[in-house]
Amino acid sequence: MRNTNSDSDFIYSEDFIPEKEYKSSMGKFNYALRPAKNIERKMLCETFASLSCVSPIPKYRYIGFGSFEFVDFRLFHQRLGIYDMISIEREKNRKKQERVQCNLPYSCIQMEWGISNEILPTLDWNKRTIIWLDYDSVLNSEKLEDIRLVSGSLKSGSLLVVTVDSMPKNFENTTDDIHKTRYIELEKFVGKKKIPIHVKGKDLANWGLAEVSREIINNEIVQSLADRNSPLSTSSKISYKQLFNFHYDDGTKMLTVGGLFLNPTDQKKVDGDIFKHLDFIRADKSFYSIETPVLTLRELRLLDKCLPKSVIDSRINWIPKEERLKYKKIYRYFPNYTEVEA
Amino acid sequence: MLKKSNDETERSDSSDTINAMPTKELFIKILTRDIELIPAIIDLVDNCGDGARRIRENRIGAKPFDGLWARLQITPEQFCISDNCGGMSIDIAKKYAFRFGRAHDAPAIKHSVGEFGVGMKRAIFKIGNQFKVTSTTINSRFVVEVDINEWAKNLDWKYDFSDLQDETKFPLDSVGTTIEINKLHDDISNSFKLSNFFSELKEELQMKLQDVVSKGLSITLNGIPIESEPLVLISDKRLAPAYRELSFPEKGKNPVKVKLFCGLGKSEEPEQAGWHVFCNGRLILEGDKSEVTGWGVEKLGGIKIPGFHNQYNNLRGFAYFDSDDPGKLPWNTTKTGLNSDSSVYRAVKMEMVKLMRPVVDFLNKLSQEKKDAKETGEEGQLDKIITESKYAEIGKISTRETFKQPEVARKQVALGPLMQKIQYEIQYKEAQKAKSRLKATSWKEMGIKTFNYFYDAEIGN
Numbered sequence: 001m002r003n004t005n006s007d008s009d010f011i012y013s014e015d016f017i018p019e020k021e022y023k024s025s026m027g028k029f030n031y032a033l034r035p036a037k038n039i040e041r042k043m044l045c046e047t048f049a050s051l052s053c054v055s056p057i058p059k060y061r062y063i064g065f066g067s068f069e070f071v072d073f074r075l076f077h078q079r080l081g082i083y084d085m086i087s088i089e090r091e092k093n094r095k096k097q098e099r100v101q102c103n104l105p106y107s108c109i110q111m112e113w114g115i116s117n118e119i120l121p122t123l124d125w126n127k128r129t130i131i132w133l134d135y136d137s138v139l140n141s142e143k144l145e146d147i148r149l150v151s152g153s154l155k156s157g158s159l160l161v162v163t164v165d166s167m168p169k170n171f172e173n174t175t176d177d178i179h180k181t182r183y184i185e186l187e188k189f190v191g192k193k194k195i196p197i198h199v200k201g202k203d204l205a206n207w208g209l210a211e212v213s214r215e216i217i218n219n220e221i222v223q224s225l226a227d228r229n230s231p232l233s234t235s236s237k238i239s240y241k242q243l244f245n246f247h248y249d250d251g252t253k254m255l256t257v258g259g260l261f262l263n264p265t266d267q268k269k270v271d272g273d274i275f276k277h278l279d280f281i282r283a284d285k286s287f288y289s290i291e292t293p294v295l296t297l298r299e300l301r302l303l304d305k306c307l308p309k310s311v312i313d314s315r316i317n318w319i320p321k322e323e324r325l326k327y328k329k330i331y332r333y334f335p336n337y338t339e340v341e342a
Numbered sequence: 343m344l345k346k347s348n349d350e351t352e353r354s355d356s357s358d359t360i361n362a363m364p365t366k367e368l369f370i371k372i373l374t375r376d377i378e379l380i381p382a383i384i385d386l387v388d389n390c391g392d393g394a395r396r397i398r399e400n401r402i403g404a405k406p407f408d409g410l411w412a413r414l415q416i417t418p419e420q421f422c423i424s425d426n427c428g429g430m431s432i433d434i435a436k437k438y439a440f441r442f443g444r445a446h447d448a449p450a451i452k453h454s455v456g457e458f459g460v461g462m463k464r465a466i467f468k469i470g471n472q473f474k475v476t477s478t479t480i481n482s483r484f485v486v487e488v489d490i491n492e493w494a495k496n497l498d499w500k501y502d503f504s505d506l507q508d509e510t511k512f513p514l515d516s517v518g519t520t521i522e523i524n525k526l527h528d529d530i531s532n533s534f535k536l537s538n539f540f541s542e543l544k545e546e547l548q549m550k551l552q553d554v555v556s557k558g559l560s561i562t563l564n565g566i567p568i569e570s571e572p573l574v575l576i577s578d579k580r581l582a583p584a585y586r587e588l589s590f591p592e593k594g595k596n597p598v599k600v601k602l603f604c605g606l607g608k609s610e611e612p613e614q615a616g617w618h619v620f621c622n623g624r625l626i627l628e629g630d631k632s633e634v635t636g637w638g639v640e641k642l643g644g645i646k647i648p649g650f651h652n653q654y655n656n657l658r659g660f661a662y663f664d665s666d667d668p669g670k671l672p673w674n675t676t677k678t679g680l681n682s683d684s685s686v687y688r689a690v691k692m693e694m695v696k697l698m699r700p701v702v703d704f705l706n707k708l709s710q711e712k713k714d715a716k717e718t719g720e721e722g723q724l725d726k727i728i729t730e731s732k733y734a735e736i737g738k739i740s741t742r743e744t745f746k747q748p749e750v751a752r753k754q755v756a757l758g759p760l761m762q763k764i765q766y767e768i769q770y771k772e773a774q775k776a777k778s779r780l781k782a783t784s785w786k787e788m789g790i791k792t793f794n795y796f797y798d799a800e801i802g803n
Contacts, residue, residue, distance in 0.1 A: 188610065193542045197566045219537040226536055230529070
């Protein structure tokens with residue numbers, strides 16, 4: 001149901017999908033229990049709010065893949081007051097489409113039915129936009145085409161965020177060298193001409209695929225802007241300023257990368273680093289890892305009382321230090337999970 | 343009339359002649375438009391390969407260029423290529439290397455790739471405004487340093503040596519040529535800022551220069567080695583490629599020798615489908631799917647090949663043209679395409695089409711088989727042979743005169759009553775319940791059981 005280009009990755013609820021697919025993807029797509037994703041969404045939201053120095057946020061448009069939960073749409077409408085919203089949804093089945101339609105939380109969300117590759121070129125790009133290409137499968141040529149198209153279209157002051165699965169595959173039944181197999185797999189997905197020349201198969205293990213995926217996405221954006229800028233005068237040239245490089249693992253390794261598109265006039269508005277107060281902002285290959293602590297509700301309350309000062313306190317020393325420190329980093333974004341009837 | 347010291351001016355002023363002298367602009371700004379940046383860079387590396395061919399002409403074995411290297415160091419500020427492939431003698435530099443166009447008396451390198459006498463100059467002009475060529479042989483060394491804008495102002499068609507040492511011994515490890523280009527053009531410098539540019543260049547070097555790399559020339563791009571990727575075909579004997587050897591002229595000096603292979607490769611590499619054409623080992627066309635290699639051409643020599651379609655993703659054709667006299671090969675000056683007017687190429691194209699036709703027929707049959715398999719749910723026999731086949735390098739595969747379709751036992755079509763296929767959609771939850779109640783293990787079985795249930799109850803025997 002998510003808008004991706006591969007065929008096998010939409011999963012939400014039991015009565016939605018054939019039994020087999022559901023079982024095989026259960027671990028991967030348990031959306032309700034994805035705390036890191038939840039934290040990431042709030043961090044993005046807080047960053048978007050800072051864009052008010054470029055232009056009032058309600059004047060922005062948001063484009064996302066709302067699926068049928070529209071979690072991001074709800075958050076950005078409530079917190080940022082964005083009302084021009086487009087959700088791209090690839091679901092073709094009429095019944096499922098009906099369900100999506102029935103779950104639309106606000107009347108200001110416009111549905112675009114189709115795959116992002118087809119829909120993105122048909123949209124009007126004359127408005128400042130925040131677009132989150134929140135894929136849930138690995139980077140491939142179609143996604144790079146989306147990124148290229150969006151980078152070539154975004155108006156200055158706009159923001160692009162891309163999320164991809166970055167879990168290195170383990171291959172069963174292969175006698176070949178795992179590093180080599182992973183490299184060939186990456187070649188197959190993104191094409192030989194997109195892999196940076198220094199990358200080797202062994203660089204793709206663990207968080208390596210996420211790092212390489214970031215580099216490939218970044219190169220695609222830079223290349224697209226180079227093509228776009230070449231005939232333009234200096235005052236109209238658009239530059240890209242990376243803000244996000246999140247790594248997180250809610251059962252599978254995910255990468256979120258993104259940033260701002262700015263002409264020199266808008267560039268001046270964000271100079272002096274308007275994002276200085278946000279410690280998760282990353283402008284280069286160094287990444288911010290969203291790590292979620294394992295804590296009881298009682299522990300959360302106790303820690304909250306100590307924060308933001310310090311989590312080193314004799315009264316709470318019985319809580320593992322590692323968990324306390326993890327919590328300190330993300331407590332403002334930490335989800336409040338309670339059982340409610342939605 | 344004032345006395346003019348320059349030839350060109352004198353000629354142009356003369357009353358009964360017409361000035362046909364080429365302008366420097368032609369070379370600096372016009373010819374450079376006909377070549378893209380990457381092919382221009384590959385032209386420079388080709389020169390290193392030719393150097394290797396010259397100094398290792400008599401060496402035999404699998405890796406005759408062992409120990410030789412060509413290094414590309416590219417930044418947005420400077421382009422530099424250096425090699426240890428023998429160096430240029432002062433005589434060559436004076437008479438040929440810096441002239442535009444190959445002189446008729448230029449010494450030939452057997453089986454070389456450089457042919458037209460434009461590659462190096464055109465590449466330099468394409469990339470930047472200032473260059474420095476340093477070349478050392480075992481007994482000479484020279485440096486030429488030129489600011490192209492300054493040179494362009496001058497009517498003289500000469501460069502000066504900025505250093506020249508003849509008949510001096512130089513150690514073997516200092517032998518070689520280095521070309522440094524500075525004051526890069528803005529668009530070129532911008533390309534050199536893009537990581538994607540380097541990925542593409544690496545890939546192109548890997549493809550285009552696989553011959554020299556496989557022979558042992560070590561090429562590096564900003565320190566990253568370029569590896570040769572051997573070309574592979576299905577090695578199963580039942581699907582062995584067709585192979586043909588031709589020679590033009592059949593007997594005589596410096597013939598163009600042609601080797602053609604046409605067979606099957608991996609369908610998951612569609613960019614590799616079609617024809618690969620090599621001239622003296624240098625890849626000129628990669629995975630060509632156009633009329634140039636016979637696709638979609640109305641009856642060539644009585645044979646018609648359809649236009650390319652993805653059902654032909656398995657088709658691989660390899661055409662190798664080799665000659666000691668590179669002038670006879672059917673390439674264009676940028677080595678990015680063929681001179682399809684070449685009489686040699688026209689004759690070979692007929693043969694290529696002949697070799698291709700049975701492979702196309704086979705792939706049509708395979709495509710039909712796949713369609714049938716979708717209906718019946720059974721794996722096709724041809725598809726099975728392909729998926730189980732191993733791949734091997736060309737040259738290590740046994741070949742045959744023509745590609746023949748493997749004999750597969752024709753499936754007996756069961757004679758029986760006329761059947762009707764039914765397809766419909768129902769709600770998943772309900773289907774799931776029915777399936778479980780019927781203890782059906784598949785949706786197909788559930789469908790048959792529900793139908794039988796109705797038929798028995800309402801219609802009976």
